Amino acid sequence: MPEQSKSGASTAVSARASDAWITALSNLVAVRSPLSGPLAERLAGRAELTKTQRVRLERLRPWAGRITNPPPARDVPPGEISFGVLGYRAADYVAASRNIGDWVQTLAMMSHLVRRPDVRLTGQADLAKLFTGLQSSVPDDRRIDGPSSTVHLVEFNRDASSYDSLPSDTWAFVFGWYFKLPFGRHPEFPLNPRIIPIFLSFHVSRGDQLSDLAFDYLRAHAPIGCRDWFTVRLLRSRGIPAYFSGCVTTTVGSLFPPVAPDPSKPVAYVDVAAPADDDQTGDAVEVTNLINGLRDKPLAGSLTDAITRLNSYRNDYSRIVTSRLHTLLPSLACGLTVDWQPKDPDDRRFEGLAGPTAEPLGDMAARVSRIAKVALDAILAGKSKSDVYAVYRDEVAADLDATDKHLAADKKVAVSAAAGK
Structure with a gap:
């Protein structure tokens, strides 16, 4: 074999070997093996890695390090209350969210804390700075x-x-869509045991992804406030107290002053193609919620992008056309005109939220705001875990009753329809 051919063959073999080693590292991280850290450091010293392989390695390396050498639990200064801000990083880069609508949800939930002028925000420096700045800009009539x-x-x-x-004892609202499957294996659920969760605006897409342990975890922290009726029915079928709360993004408008859309501005088509033959869309702008860069950004940076996106909807367009639930609801919450064009109008995620089954947005926003306020009042007053849960359960008792009545009425309608009445 000519010398050049030998060199090319050797390079190809080396590239395949490096691919195999990085795949092995991915598998070790997936099962949280303590071998992942040493392997990651060993691979980092290999000069023959291609640029693509180096990128794959550097995405896995920090997670491998956390497995081998778990960072110590953070300390909270005396008198401060630890509170979790939901992010969307994942050890599996492909499973990490790139949908800016996720960060809009986090922003909406955090608005219930940010709107309180008597709360001082500390902790993770970039998050404290971001939310303190946002806190100072909340309109006076929106403060709590x-x-x-x-x-x-x-x-x-x-x-x-x-x-x-x-x-230890980090309070957190748990909301949004569960469950992704990092590395195609199993969802990251139950949550970190240091979290004290209050489930509000929670969604599960598939019941078969939940283990018995996951159902037990939800049962232990019930009642569960569900974003949609599919999730309510799923949890009720397993004997878990659950109620319809609606979506937390219906409350995000409280962070901003009202706006009056300018009809002279272009129309934003968010993950919907602008029609080419419509004279009124000559200045249309096509926008997507799916942004790959969000997978690598720090949480504060992604939340800043979410604020920028909402301000763009509020100030740059005459109206919004979208297929995205988390463009529809926050845009409506900000007082904007929205044309809803879902890809699948019968998607079970939308029941109660959009289309003909939608509850009035104001009712959902009022419910989420009421429950969040009661829970936060108890947390910020320094009440114990058991006392906070007792206050929360008392507050949602009427919502559980209303959910019972809704489900009973639906069952009667279904029986009547089956009987041909």
Whole structure:
């Protein structure tokens, strides 16, 4: 074999070997093996890695390090309350969210804390700075009175909370869509045991992804406030107290002053193609919620992008046309005109939220705001875990009753329809 051919063959073999080693590292991280850290460091010293292989390695390397050498639990200064801010990092880069609508949800939920002028925000420096700045810009008529306290903010991740270094007894609202499957294996659920969760605006897409352990975890922290009726029925079928709360993004408009859309501005088509033959869309702008760069950004940076996106909807367009639930609801919450064009109008995620089954947005926003306020008042007053849960359960008792009545009425309608009445 000519010398050049030998060199090319050797390079190809080396590239395949490196691919195999990085795949092996991925598998070790997936099962949280303590061998992942040493292997990651060994691979980092290999000069023959291609640029693509180096990128794959550097994405896995920090997670491998956390497995081998878990960071110590963070300390919270005396008198401060540890509170989790939901992020979307994941050890599996492909499973990490790139949908800016996720960060809009986090922003909406955090608005219930940010709107309190008597709360001092500390903790993770970039998050404290971001939310303190946002706190100072909340319109006066949107502020919430309540206990004066200091809240220590920490990031925890929906799809990787077991890797997170969290203080003991970290309170958190748990909301949004569960469950992704990092590395195609199993969801990151239950959450990190240092989290004290209050489930509000929670969604599960498939019941077969939940283990008995996951159902037991939900049962232990019930009642579960569900974003949609599919999730309510799923949890009720397993004997878990659950109620319809609606979507937390219906409350995000409270962070901003009202706006009056300008009809002279272009129309934003968010993950919907602008029609080419419509004279009125000559200045249309096509926008997507799916942004790959969000997978690598720090949480504070992604939340800043979410604020920028909402301000763009509020100020740059005459109306919004979208297929995305988390463009529809936050845009409506900001008082904007929205044309809803879902890809699948019968998607079970939308029941109660959009289309003909939608509850009035104001009703959902009022419910989420009421429950969040009661729970936060108790947390910020320094009540014990058992006392906070007792206050929360008392508050949602009427919502559980209303959910019972809704489900009973639906059952009667279904029986009547089956009987041909």
